[in-house]
Amino acid sequence: MNLFNDLLNWLNDLFLPPAKSTLAHQTDALFWFVHLSSFVLTIGLIAVIVYFIIKYRRQSEDEVTPLITHNNQLEVTWSVIPLILVIVVFGWGYKVFVNQQVVPDDAYEVNVTAQKWLWRFEYENGATSTGQLHVPEDRPVKLVMSSNDVIHSFFVPAFRIKQDVVPGRYTEMWFNAPDPGEAQVFCTEYCGTGHSDMMATVVVHEQGEFEDWLAENSGGGSKPDDLSPAEWGEQLTQQNACRTCHSIDGSKMTGPSWKGIFGHEATLSDGSTVTVDENYIRESILEPEAKIVEGYQAGLMPTYQGQLNDKQINAIIEYIKTLK
Amino acid sequence: METAEASSNLKKIQVQRFKPESDPDETYLTEETGIWSWLTTVDHKKIGIMYLASITFFFFIGGLMALLLRTELWTPAKTFIEANTYNQLFTLHGSIMIFLFLVPSVPAALGNFILPMQLGAKDVAFPRLNLLSYYLYLAGAGIAVFAILNGGIDTGWTFYTPYSTSTGGAVTTMTFGVFVIGFSSILTGVNFITTIHKMRAPGLTWDKLPLFCWGLYATSIIQILATPVLAITLALVAMERILGIGIFDPALGGDPVLYQHFFWFYSHPAVYIMIVPGFGVVSEVITTFSRKHIFGYWAIALSSLAIAFIGFLVWGHHMFVSGQAALASMVFSFLTFLVGIPTGIKMFNWTATLYKGSIDLKSPLLYIFGFFFLFLVGGLTGIVLASIALDVHLHDTYYVVAHFHFVMVGGMVMAFLAGLHYWWPKITGKMYNEILAKIACAIIFIGFNVTFLPQFVMGSQGMPRRYFNYIEQFQPFHQVSTIGSYILGFGFVMVFYYLVKSIFRGEKAPANPWGSRSLEWQVASPPPLHNFHHTPVIVNGPYDYHKPMDEFQLGLAESGNGHGHESDAELHTDGKSIEAE
Numbered sequence: 030m031n032l033f034n035d036l037l038n039w040l041n042d043l044f045l046p047p048a049k050s051t052l053a054h055q056t057d058a059l060f061w062f063v064h065l066s067s068f069v070l071t072i073g074l075i076a077v078i079v080y081f082i083i084k085y086r087r088q089s090e091d092e093v094t095p096l097i098t099h100n101n102q103l104e105v106t107w108s109v110i111p112l113i114l115v116i117v118v119f120g121w122g123y124k125v126f127v128n129q130q131v132v133p134d135d136a137y138e139v140n141v142t143a144q145k146w147l148w149r150f151e152y153e154n155g156a157t158s159t160g161q162l163h164v165p166e167d168r169p170v171k172l173v174m175s176s177n178d179v180i181h182s183f184f185v186p187a188f189r190i191k192q193d194v195v196p197g198r199y200t201e202m203w204f205n206a207p208d209p210g211e212a213q214v215f216c217t218e219y220c221g222t223g224h225s226d227m228m229a230t231v232v233v234h235e236q237g238e239f240e241d242w243l244a245e246n247s248g249g250g251s252k253p254d255d256l257s258p259a260e261w262g263e264q265l266t267q268q269n270a271c272r273t274c275h276s277i278d279g280s281k282m283t284g285p286s287w288k289g290i291f292g293h294e295a296t297l298s299d300g301s302t303v304t305v306d307e308n309y310i311r312e313s314i315l316e317p318e319a320k321i322v323e324g325y326q327a328g329l330m331p332t333y334q335g336q337l338n339d340k341q342i343n344a345i346i347e348y349i350k351t352l353k
Numbered sequence: 354m355e356t357a358e359a360s361s362n363l364k365k366i367q368v369q370r371f372k373p374e375s376d377p378d379e380t381y382l383t384e385e386t387g388i389w390s391w392l393t394t395v396d397h398k399k400i401g402i403m404y405l406a407s408i409t410f411f412f413f414i415g416g417l418m419a420l421l422l423r424t425e426l427w428t429p430a431k432t433f434i435e436a437n438t439y440n441q442l443f444t445l446h447g448s449i450m451i452f453l454f455l456v457p458s459v460p461a462a463l464g465n466f467i468l469p470m471q472l473g474a475k476d477v478a479f480p481r482l483n484l485l486s487y488y489l490y491l492a493g494a495g496i497a498v499f500a501i502l503n504g505g506i507d508t509g510w511t512f513y514t515p516y517s518t519s520t521g522g523a524v525t526t527m528t529f530g531v532f533v534i535g536f537s538s539i540l541t542g543v544n545f546i547t548t549i550h551k552m553r554a555p556g557l558t559w560d561k562l563p564l565f566c567w568g569l570y571a572t573s574i575i576q577i578l579a580t581p582v583l584a585i586t587l588a589l590v591a592m593e594r595i596l597g598i599g600i601f602d603p604a605l606g607g608d609p610v611l612y613q614h615f616f617w618f619y620s621h622p623a624v625y626i627m628i629v630p631g632f633g634v635v636s637e638v639i640t641t642f643s644r645k646h647i648f649g650y651w652a653i654a655l656s657s658l659a660i661a662f663i664g665f666l667v668w669g670h671h672m673f674v675s676g677q678a679a680l681a682s683m684v685f686s687f688l689t690f691l692v693g694i695p696t697g698i699k700m701f702n703w704t705a706t707l708y709k710g711s712i713d714l715k716s717p718l719l720y721i722f723g724f725f726f727l728f729l730v731g732g733l734t735g736i737v738l739a740s741i742a743l744d745v746h747l748h749d750t751y752y753v754v755a756h757f758h759f760v761m762v763g764g765m766v767m768a769f770l771a772g773l774h775y776w777w778p779k780i781t782g783k784m785y786n787e788i789l790a791k792i793a794c795a796i797i798f799i800g801f802n803v804t805f806l807p808q809f810v811m812g813s814q815g816m817p818r819r820y821f822n823y824i825e826q827f828q829p830f831h832q833v834s835t836i837g838s839y840i841l842g843f844g845f846v847m848v849f850y851y852l853v854k855s856i857f858r859g860e861k862a863p864a865n866p867w868g869s870r871s872l873e874w875q876v877a878s879p880p881p882l883h884n885f886h887h888t889p890v891i892v893n894g895p896y897d898y899h900k901p902m903d904e905f906q907l908g909l910a911e912s913g914n915g916h917g918h919e920s921d922a923e924l925h926t927d928g929k930s931i932e933a934e
Contacts, residue, residue: 043810044814045814056746063733064737070729071730071733074701075726077704081708085710085711088711092711093898093899094644094645094898095709095899096646096897097645097646097709098649099648099649103705104649104701107697108697111693112694115690115693119687122741122742123686123741124742125741126673126741126745127679179516180513180515180516180609182674184815184817186815189745191674191745192674192676193674193676195609197603215815219508219819221507222437222440223436224819224820225819225822228824326521
């Protein structure tokens with residue numbers, strides 16, 4: 030038995046991401062049941078075929094084969110046994126699915142908003158975060174999710190859960206992460222240019238640490254004392270997923286690069302020019318459609334009106350100034 | 354008394370044996386020549402060949418795109434193409450391979466050529482409609498190519514709303530192209546069903562129908578019933594884009610999940626449009642090269658129909674995480690498992706057919722064994738995905754990508770190649786290089802596994818599909834997969850090389866190089882313009898390998914229309930009398 034468990038653990042490490050939620054092991058157990066029984070079946074059937082090929086290889090051109098048209102007993106057997114097996118797999122899969130679906134009553138609720146190409150999280154006390162979902166350890170967390178544009182999908186491999194996030198309706202999912210740490214979030218419903226960069230991290234805190242984080246960020250956040258305005262700006266551009274579309278090394282992505290942009294003139298799509306200064310950057314953050322730089326597509330960047338306060342915008346401007 | 358009554362109902366027909374010419378002077382290729390005779394032909398054989406040439410062209414275009422995609426994935430982020438180009442490429446790879454290659458591959462190319470011959474008919478029931486189907490296919494393909502050159506599409510082949518109704522590019526043109534191709538598919542389905550019902554030669558009762566025909570019959574039913582739903586769905590998408598009518602876009606009051614229901618109502622059965630004809634090929638090749646009667650004829654024939662039927666009721670398994678009701682997911686999951694049963698029955702029956710056979714490992718059979726392993730893996734990973742809890746983790750990851758490539762390429766393309774090699778001597782009258790064929794089969798098999806096995810692992814670990822960029826942990830898997838795709842690509846080019854070469858330099862093929870009992874092999878290679886110089890009469894089934902060859906190759910001794918259903922016949926062949934049931 031021990032040896033079997035060791036084998037399973039070894040396979041788990043090889044094929045599946047680390048299990049970081051309370052339900053992940055249920056999925057993994059079923060995963061291995063189906064895969065190992067399929068493996069046995071495959072090997073068995075291939076072995077029979079190989080045996081037949083060797084045994085009944087054509088020896089001469091005049092060989093005559095016997096007439097075997099069917100065998101009811103055999104055919105019923107190989108219909109009924111797989112039927113029983115798949116019904117077991119069905120029932121097992123459904124049972125785990127129900128566990129994944131039914132949210133415990135005491136779950137801690139977080140609102141999730143998806144849009145091209147970022148994840149924004151809103152907490153009970155008004156705190157918000159983008160790109161990082163902060164949750165307490167060892168407590169069920171329920172996500173109430175909606176999209177601002179197209180369909181996205183919230184996928185945490187380490188929790189073995191996934192749920193589409195649809196515009197015009199709310200979808201829900203829940204998980205319980207027993208230990209502090211981090212888990213990767215992917216968007217798994219194709220949503221355009223930045224689809225593969227639409228990632229986030231689940232940060233699981235110890236209970237006290239989580240309370241501290243919530244308190245610090247209530248009401249939208251202010252500059253941490255240990256950071257300069259430009260450093261804070263850099264942090265904000267990462268948290269708000271600005272860098273999904275704007276590079277800082279001059280390479281062309283979905284939006285213009287920020288490298289050396291400050292103080293330079295930019296040509297707009299209507300042919301006019303504008304100097305990139307504090308006002309232009311502020312306007313571009315709050316009303317992205319107002320002035321589109323030539324060569325870039327309109328309608329891609331979301332507005333940050335109501336997401337970033339003046340202090341945060343100032344910090345981002347300070348940061349962009351440093352990118353010479 | 355009973356005997357007397359029974360025999361009074363018997364209609365006596367005189368039959369005689371017609372041995373096919375070994376070196377025919379006149380064939381369908383020599384009787385009408387010139388480019389115009391091809392473009393206006395109503396001959397099912399020439400139309401089949403035109404389909405074959407077209408799908409081969411699109412297969413290599415789609416394959417080239419796959420190689421570009423795999424090359425781009427050599428490193429995370431940009432390797433040599435931009436994200437938007439990447440997104441267009443995977444959309445086109447999927448659309449071209451599915452709508453322009455897989456759907457018409459076996460039915461329209463091989464089916465067109467072989468089906469009337471297996472029925473002992475001169476042609477399909479509606480030859481002109483058959484030509485129209487081909488031109489609709491070509492027109493649809495032309496519109497799709499125009500869309501690609503004129504803005505491109507980046508929606509994925511699934512065209513999910515509201516992304517597809519809001520993104521730029523030529524989505525409307527592309528959907529129109531797919532819409533037109535759909536009609537080609539419907540008309541082919543109508544044609545085949547009518548042909549199978551009305552054009553069977555005397556004595557060819559339903560229980561003597563080759564299993565390839567049963568496969569095409571089941572496929573045609575799906576084509577007729579499912580494709581119109583795709584047409585309606587695409588028309589609705591176009592209406593939303595052009596007229597702003599809110600059907601799927603929530604901003605206009607529509608429901609995006611409704612689109613997914615419509616789309617998969619077609620596209621799941623479409624998966625069976627692609628694979629069921631492949632099952633038919635497997636039955637033909639396995640019996641011929643093991644020289645043995647098929648095991649469980651009715652089980653195989655009816656399981657195709659069962660798959661076609663249940664296949665209509667499982668579309669919701671693509672939507673377990675879409676937000677559909679948990680109860681709906683449960684029902685769809687259960688029905689999906691049920692589809693696995695008839696598919697499993699087929700696998701077991703084919704294996705049992707080999708028992709006590711006389712197995713000759715020629716290249717078509719090698720492709721079928723490739724099919725066996727790959728389709729088994731594809732099918733069993735389908736069982737994994739049908740289980741809701743597992744699908745929640747694996748949905749839209751590379752696990753799914755690997756699964757459907759195992760079914761579609763490992764299953765369908767291998768079956769298609771088996772069929773192509775099997776019927777190549779009949780189609781062209783030439784033999785290909787058997788050694789090269791065996792080597793190519795091995796290269797394709799190895800290349801395929803190197804490409805797609807790592808994708809199961811990275812999918813299980815969480816690598817999502819349709820990703821231009823990826824986290825570094827997945828890079829080794831992507832690189833192995835990319836190397837595999839080059840091997841696979843080389844294998845396909847090799848097949849193309851030796852098959853085309855055989856047309857010019859191949860040895861002449863005898864009428865029946867494999868010793869098959871099936872009707873299409875009882876005429877010369879290549880066949881005469883109207884397939885049979887005589888009306889064939891069928892006494893023995895297509896898998897009656899226990900009976901000697903001279904009980905086949907029979908035809909009406911006198912001329913006559915002969916298209917009746919006389920299953921009872923008293924036969925005299927070369928003075929020998931055969932009591933038929």
